[in-house]
Each structure stands twice: as structure tokens, then as C-alpha cells.
Amino acid sequence: MHELSVTQSILDISLRHAKEAGAKQITAINLVIGEFASIVDDSVQFYWDLLADGTIAQGAQLHFERIRGEMTCTNCKHSFHPKETDFTCPNCESQFVQITKGDEFRVDSIDVE
Amino acid sequence: MTTRVPIVEKILSANDHMAEENRARIESAGVFSINLMASPGAGKTSLIEQTLSRLKDILRVAVIDGDIATSIDSDRAAAAGAQTAIQINTGGDCHLDAIMLRSALDQLDLTKIDLLIVENVGNLVCPASFNLGTQRSILVASIPEGDDKPYKYPGMYRGVQVLIVNKMDLLPYVPFNMDYFRKGLEVLNPGVVTFPLSCKTGEGIDAWTDWLVGQVKVAT
Numbered sequence: 001m002h003e004l005s006v007t008q009s010i011l012d013i014s015l016r017h018a019k020e021a022g023a024k025q026i027t028a029i030n031l032v033i034g035e036f037a038s039i040v041d042d043s044v045q046f047y048w049d050l051l052a053d054g055t056i057a058q059g060a061q062l063h064f065e066r067i068r069g070e071m072t073c074t075n076c077k078h079s080f081h082p083k084e085t086d087f088t089c090p091n092c093e094s095q096f097v098q099i100t101k102g103d104e105f106r107v108d109s110i111d112v113e
Numbered sequence: 114m115t116t117r118v119p120i121v122e123k124i125l126s127a128n129d130h131m132a133e134e135n136r137a138r139i140e141s142a143g144v145f146s147i148n149l150m151a152s153p154g155a156g157k158t159s160l161i162e163q164t165l166s167r168l169k170d171i172l173r174v175a176v177i178d179g180d181i182a183t184s185i186d187s188d189r190a191a192a193a194g195a196q197t198a199i200q201i202n203t204g205g206d207c208h209l210d211a212i213m214l215r216s217a218l219d220q221l222d223l224t225k226i227d228l229l230i231v232e233n234v235g236n237l238v239c240p241a242s243f244n245l246g247t248q249r250s251i252l253v254a255s256i257p258e259g260d261d262k263p264y265k266y267p268g269m270y271r272g273v274q275v276l277i278v279n280k281m282d283l284l285p286y287v288p289f290n291m292d293y294f295r296k297g298l299e300v301l302n303p304g305v306v307t308f309p310l311s312c313k314t315g316e317g318i319d320a321w322t323d324w325l326v327g328q329v330k331v332a333t
């Protein structure tokens with residue numbers, strides 16, 4: 001499924017930055033993944049091992065940092081950790097809330113040699 | 114020697130940004146919008162038809178239908194009384210994304226709409242990862258799919274705010290252990306708003322449309 005293309009994106013980003021840094025080898029990728037991001041660690045590492053084969057990122061370890069979710073009410077600006085079902089603002093009961101933490105799915109840094 | 118190169122680049126940044134824009138646009142127009150996701154054939158279009166048959170005279174409803182190639186579903190929505198029915202052909206993609214929704218929104222006059230229903234491509238994996246910008250994500254499960262689906266597709270079951278269990282009329286004919294299904298659901302998405310119903314018999318549809326009307330009132 002699209003985990004493959006997501007893993008490809010991580011690889012593209014990593015290789016681009018490694019090249020800019022003049023690196024010979026990427027040893028680790030440090031990913032930050034929020035509570036609401038639906039990617040599974042295992043499948044990304046699985047695709048990684050296939051896709052990175054033959055690149056300077058071959059054999060790199062993927063590290064996942066998990067971020068607790070947070071929502072912020074667009075009405076009263078109250079921030080809260082939502083119950084997984086009820087995204088209503090606990091302060092003013094507004095339905096209009098935005099995810100302010102927990103949607104992270106980013107490449108934070110890479111370790112290179 | 115190992116050095117750390119800071120990057121800080123979002124993988125799905127382009128999509129997320131666009132979804133936020135869509136949401137702001139929909140909210141500022143006072144429209145309530147839902148993203149219906151399900152496996153192929155679970156009954157997304159049937160549910161849209163049932164919903165329209167009850168609400169078309171009291172709400173102005175637009176339907177955006179995502180499909181790989183055909184316009185069968187948007188034709189069904191138009192025939193069922195949608196004020197506007199727009200087809201998005203993804204050209205092979207397994208999910209809608211926020212950019213596709215934006216181009217569909219460009220074809221709509223949001224000021225003339227109360228409720229926007231988006232039917233995603235039939236798929237239990239990929240649509241869950243791509244925010245569209247609707248206020249609610251809704252999963253349409255159905256009895257013949259089997260009771261193990263929460264366990265097999267946790268990303269989808271975890272990522273929705275409302276669950277519809279369709280084809281309840283088939284419960285006597287299909288081996289489906291409701292307790293096992295609910296147990297998986299409780300772990301992933303405790304207390305999720307659930308509507309068991311049948312688009313064939315009409316059982317349970319009123320509870321669903323009552324909820325929908327309530328949400329539209331809050332959004333306006």
C-alpha cells in the first residue's frame with residue numbers, strides 16, 4: 001500500500017540531505033511520529049530494507065520518537081489530550097478543534113559518516 | 114565519525130497543509146462535512162442514497178465521490194437527490210488526498226450547501242493516512258466483511274470518529290461474532306460513536322440521520 005511510497009519519501013529526503021552534507025554513509029534515520037499518524041514501525045523498516053538496498057542508506061537503523069497527541073479548540077484556544085472518540089472541546093464544548101500535536105510524521109535528523 | 118544532520122521535514126507536509134486549508138474553507142462557510150471510508154462494497158454509496166432520501170428536503174447536500182475510474186457512484190448520488198454530485202477520478206490512486214478535495218471544492222458553491230459528504234475510494238488502509246480537511250472521518254464497516262477487521266486494519270479503526278456497521282440484516286446468515294468485533298473496537302477506539310444499520314431494510318438509519326442533522330446545526 002502507500003507505506004511503500006511513504007518509505008520512499010523518507011529515503012528521498014534522507015538521501016538529499018546526506019548529499020548536501022557530503023556524507024558517505026547514512027547510519028541512522030531519526031523519525032518523529034505522532035500518536036495520530038497511522039504508520040506502523042515494522043512495515044516502514046521492512047520497506048526500508050528493500051528500498052535502501054544499494055544506496056548509502058543501506059543498513060541504516062530507523063529510530064522512532066513517539067509524540068503524545070494534543071488538540072486545540074479554535075473557539076477558546078484550550079489545548080487538551082483528546083479522548084480517542086470525542087474531539088469536542090472539554091472547556092467550551094465547541095466542535096471546532098484542530099490537531100496541534102500528534103500528527104507528526106517527519107524526518108527529524110539523520111546520522112551520517 | 115558519526116555526525117547528526119538536522120532535517121525536520123514532514124513526510125506528508127504538502128497534504129496536511131492543504132487539508133487545513135480545506136477545513137478552514139469548509140468551516141468558514143458553515144458547512145458540516147464528512148469523509149466516508151470503507152472497503153469496496155461496504156455500502157458507502159447505499160448509505161449516501163438512504164441519507165439523501167431522508168434529508169434532501171430539509172438540508173442542501175453535496176456529494177463528492179472518489180473512484181478510480183467511473184462516475185457510477187456520483188450518478189447514483191445525483192439520482193438520489195444530491196444538490197450537486199461531483200466525481201473525482203483518482204486515476205489509479207488508492208485514496209483521495211487533500212489536493213483532490215480542493216479541486217472538487219473549487220467546483221462547489223459552499224454558501225449554498227449545509228452538508229458535504231465525501232465518499233473515499235474503497236480501501237481500508239490508505240485513506241486513513243491522508244487528511245482531507247472534513248470535520249469527521251467515518252468508517253462504514255459491514256457484516257459480510259467479517260468480525261476480525263478491527264484487528265487487521267487498526268489504523269483505519271483507530272482514525273475515525275464515527276463507525277457505521279452496515280448490512281445488519283445479514284447478521285443471521287453470516288458467521289459474525291459481535292462481541293469479538295466490539296472487543297477489538299473498544300481497544301482501538303473506545304466509546305466510538307457507532308450506528309448499526311441496514312441500507313436494505315432501513316433499520317437504524319433514522320438514528321444516523323438524526324445525529325447528522327444535529328452536527329449540521331452545530332456547524333452552521
Ligand SMILES: Nc1nc2c(ncn2[C@@H]2O[C@H](COP(=O)(O)OP(=O)(O)OP(=O)(O)O)[C@@H](O)[C@H]2O)c(=O)[nH]1
Nearest residue numbers: 152153154155156157158159235279280311312313
Ligand atoms: N444486504 C444488504 N446489502 C447491502 C446493504 N447496503 C448495501 N448493500 C449492497 O452492497 C453492495 C455494495 O454497495 P455500495 O453502496 O455500492 O458499496 P460501496 O461501499 O459504495 O462500494 P464501492 O464504492 O464500490 O467501494 C450493493 O449490492 C448493495 O445493494 C445492506 O444494508 N444490506
Ligand SMILES: [Mg+2]
Nearest residue numbers: 157158186232
Ligand atoms: Mg460507492
Ligand SMILES: [Zn+2]
Nearest residue numbers: 073076089092
Ligand atoms: Zn473550546
